Amino acid sequence: MAPPLILYDARGQSPSAAPWAPNIWRVRFLLNYKRLHYRTFWLELQDVERELTRIGAPPSAIRSDGSPVYTLPVLVDPARNPAxxxxxxxxxxxxxYLESAYPARPIFPEGSRAMQAMFVHYIQEVFVKPLLPIMVPMSHHRLPDQTQAYFRGGQGPAGTLVGPQREQAWLAVQEQFNFLAKIMDKNNIDGDGVVSMGHEVTYADFAIVSILIWIEQMAAHDGWARVRTWNGGRWNRLWDRCREYMDVR
Known part of the structure; x- marks a missing residue:
């Protein structure tokens, strides 16, 4: 058997804690959907730059001063050339890369790459923004103690929203879900009314469900309990369509 692909992911509060980071879940979904042989390399967030530099991973961005920024996810594929x-x-x-290197079970139907890229950009840059004041502090509190201490040294995130502020934040989140539901409802005419491309799950759906997993992991009772009922249960149906690709290895 060929050596497995390696997905670098952020460790939660305990080794048994389920992964939660949306950007990394998008990749995990692809690996599971394509039925690829892979394993997870767990990292504490304060160790990301050191470890990724050690393995020669490319930076995910460059700061204005020219210094590299290293973030997760990172994927290592030794199958073609282990050395x-x-x-x-x-x-x-x-x-x-995965779509090109492993074309079986495609996640970009023919001619859809540009539209899906725009859709995922919207999810990343617009749709998720109202969630950040709620989810970032909660995610910080679910990190291992030493990782929390590391980020507190750099001031860390703002405090968790409570009371009316929190309810107002969830209303802003619901507005984004309502808008997205109206767009996706157009597939009721010639699709199944659940997935973004009409009939089969694609990368766009994984981008949405990755956000749903983040909410479910960090705010199961306060967040996911709301979201799963919005828009006639659409988001719970989408979750169920993607459930078989939620393995963690």
Whole structure:
């Protein structure tokens, strides 16, 4: 058997805690959907730059002063050349690579790459923004103690929203879900009314469900209990369509 692909992921509060980071879940979905042989390499967030530098991973961005930024996910594919494996950063680049290198079970139906790229950009840059004041502090509190201490040294995230502020934040989140539901409802005419491309799950759906997993992991009772009922239960149906690709290895 060929050596497994390696997905670098962020460790939660305990070794048994389920992964939660949306950008990394997008890649995990692809690996599971394509039925690829892979394993997870767990990292503490404070160790990301050191470890990714050690393995020669490309930076995910460059700061204005020219210094590199290293973030997860990173995927290592030793299958073609174990002595010099392919190492990729950023979920979109990883998705393009997996689709080209492992074309079986495609996640980009023919002619859909540009539209899906625009859709995922919207999810990343617009749709998720109202969630950040709620989810980022909650995610910080679910990190291992030493990782929390590391980020507190750099001031860390703002405090968790409570009371009316929290309810107002969830209303802003619901507005984004309502808008997205109206767009996706157009598939009721000639699709199944659940997935973004009409009939089969694609990268766009994985981008949405990755956000749903983040909410479910960090705010199961306060967040996911709301979201799963919005828009006539659409998001719960989408979750169920993608459930078989939620394995963690």
């Amino acid at each position: 010099k494996p392919k190492i990729l950063s950023s979920p979109n680049k990883i998705a393009d």
